[in-house]
Amino acid sequence: MVAIHSAVVALLPLIPSALGQTCTNIAPVNAATFAPGYEGRVVVNGLKGPRGLIFDIQGNLLTSEQSAYGVRYIQLTDNGGTNICVKSQKQLIADSSLNHGIALSANGKKLFASSKSTVYSWDYDGSTGTVSNKKTVITGMSTSGHATRTLLVPKSQPNILLVQVGSNGNLDTGAAQPSSGRSQIRIFKLADIDAGPKAYTTGEILGYGIRNNVGIAEDPHGGIFSVNNGMDDMTVSGKDVHNTNPCEELNYHGRINDTSSAERGKSYGYPTCHSIFDPSVLPSPFNTQFKVGDTITNGASSAACTRVAPKLCFPAHTAPLDLKFNAAGSAAYVTFHGSWNRNPPDGYRLSRVAWNPQTGQPVANVTSGAGAAENIMVNANNNAGCPNRCFRPAGLAWSPSGKLFLSSDTTNEIWVIGGAN
Ligand SMILES: *[C@@H]1O[C@H](CO)[C@@H](O)[C@H](O)[C@H]1NC(C)=O
Numbered sequence: 066m067v068a069i070h071s072a073v074v075a076l077l078p079l080i081p082s083a084l085g086q087t088c089t090n091i092a093p094v095n096a097a098t099f100a101p102g103y104e105g106r107v108v109v110n111g112l113k114g115p116r117g118l119i120f121d122i123q124g125n126l127l128t129s130e131q132s133a134y135g136v137r138y139i140q141l142t143d144n145g146g147t148n149i150c151v152k153s154q155k156q157l158i159a160d161s162s163l164n165h166g167i168a169l170s171a172n173g174k175k176l177f178a179s180s181k182s183t184v185y186s187w188d189y190d191g192s193t194g195t196v197s198n199k200k201t202v203i204t205g206m207s208t209s210g211h212a213t214r215t216l217l218v219p220k221s222q223p224n225i226l227l228v229q230v231g232s233n234g235n236l237d238t239g240a241a242q243p244s245s246g247r248s249q250i251r252i253f254k255l256a257d258i259d260a261g262p263k264a265y266t267t268g269e270i271l272g273y274g275i276r277n278n279v280g281i282a283e284d285p286h287g288g289i290f291s292v293n294n295g296m297d298d299m300t301v302s303g304k305d306v307h308n309t310n311p312c313e314e315l316n317y318h319g320r321i322n323d324t325s326s327a328e329r330g331k332s333y334g335y336p337t338c339h340s341i342f343d344p345s346v347l348p349s350p351f352n353t354q355f356k357v358g359d360t361i362t363n364g365a366s367s368a369a370c371t372r373v374a375p376k377l378c379f380p381a382h383t384a385p386l387d388l389k390f391n392a393a394g395s396a397a398y399v400t401f402h403g404s405w406n407r408n409p410p411d412g413y414r415l416s417r418v419a420w421n422p423q424t425g426q427p428v429a430n431v432t433s434g435a436g437a438a439e440n441i442m443v444n445a446n447n448n449a450g451c452p453n454r455c456f457r458p459a460g461l462a463w464s465p466s467g468k469l470f471l472s473s474d475t476t477n478e479i480w481v482i483g484g485a486n
């Protein structure tokens with residue numbers, strides 16, 4: 066018995082190498098700290114500003130590289146858990162104008178990517194990692210101010226493409242008009258844009274008056290949610306309140322298949338109406354009149370704002386860039402790229418927002434402020450090095466086997482996050 070037992074023990078260390086590979090550890094550029102139950106591992110490094118992140122239906126990872134490269138195709142070897150490494154990678158599309166937006170059609174055969182001004186499509190073959198038949202599909206997007214465009218083909222309505230354009234500056238007065246084509250999300254039918262290029266302002270407006278809505282996602286009910294980057298350098302009645310105001314917002318746009326929802330085509334208030342994150346710093350009497358999440362008009366007092374109010378209010382300048390729902394609809398993960406307009410720095414993290422799978426809405430509400438989000442992955446010390454020596458989360462994607470991947474555009478890495486579900 067003793068002899069057999071020893072033999073079994075001796076064999077155990079051999080099993081992993083006999084049955085599978087162990088990926089080489091890639092040291093992160095900046096170490097991350099994880100909440101209990103979570104872990105992370107760098108899967109790919111040495112990229113060129115990875116931003117948008119999607120999986121094709123074959124399980125390959127595609128990322129838009131913002132620093133003048135285009136789109137990269139990455140085949141992965143998955144040895145279980147976070148033991149995932151690169152099998153092969155190559156540049157799929159060389160186009161230095163492509164800077165963020167990336168989406169695939171439901172059948173995985175049409176790839177969309179965007180520059181500041183234009184959305185293009187390609188026929189895509191995920192098994193060979195090849196594209197062909199490039200077409201210009203949407204033209205004439207604003208070329209001043211916020212440069213990234215976010216693209217989404219909703220699962221519950223896969224015959225459309227949502228396209229986001231941000232403001233042309235910090236306070237874009239023209240964006241109050243939907244016809245400006247800025248600070249809004251528009252809806253395009255895939256069949257229409259495939260037939261020939263369409264001007265951005267010909268799309269149906271899903272929502273407008275949203276300063277820079279970089280993350281757009283669909284929950285399992287077909288509800289569309291987005292995360293917005295609020296204004297910088299905010300003052301109220303001449304008082305500088307910008308360090309802790311306004312909120313970064315989570316907004317709801319209704320179910321995408323519900324053309325008569327209360328939110329469809331409505332204004333979310335920018336550039337006039339903003340949400341307060343920190344009422345205590347407002348000048349009197351607003352400091353006692355307002356609570357977290359209330360709406361204030363820009364630079365002034367209490368004029369009425371007609372707008373769709375946000376569902377959640379995140380800390381000022383934390384810069385949410387993406388959100389993705391888990392399959393159960395019980396959580397949304399949000400990347401906060403991090404601040405430049407506040408002291409001390411804030412953001413630079415991946416957070417989890419608890420969701421109610423029955424209602425399809427967040428568990429917390431706008432009055433919860435920072436309490437709506439639980440931090441999952443943070444820099445050890447934002448004050449020490451952010452924004453220049455920090456990881457800065459940008460894009461999120463679920464692999465077909467249900468693992469969460471995250472891009473960091475300053476450290477040029479893609480991570481897999483263990484424990485996220
Ligand atoms: C919209 O989609 C939801 C969920 O996918 C579905 O339950 C609902 O019936 C759909 N409504 C319409 C009008 O198609």
Ligand SMILES: *[C@@H]1O[C@H](CO)[C@@H](O)[C@H](O)[C@H]1NC(C)=O
Nearest residue numbers: 358428429430431432433434
């Ligand atoms: C927001 O949440 C708080 C705490 O759960 C609750 O007391 C409050 O009634 C909620 N407000 C709204 C408008 O739902």
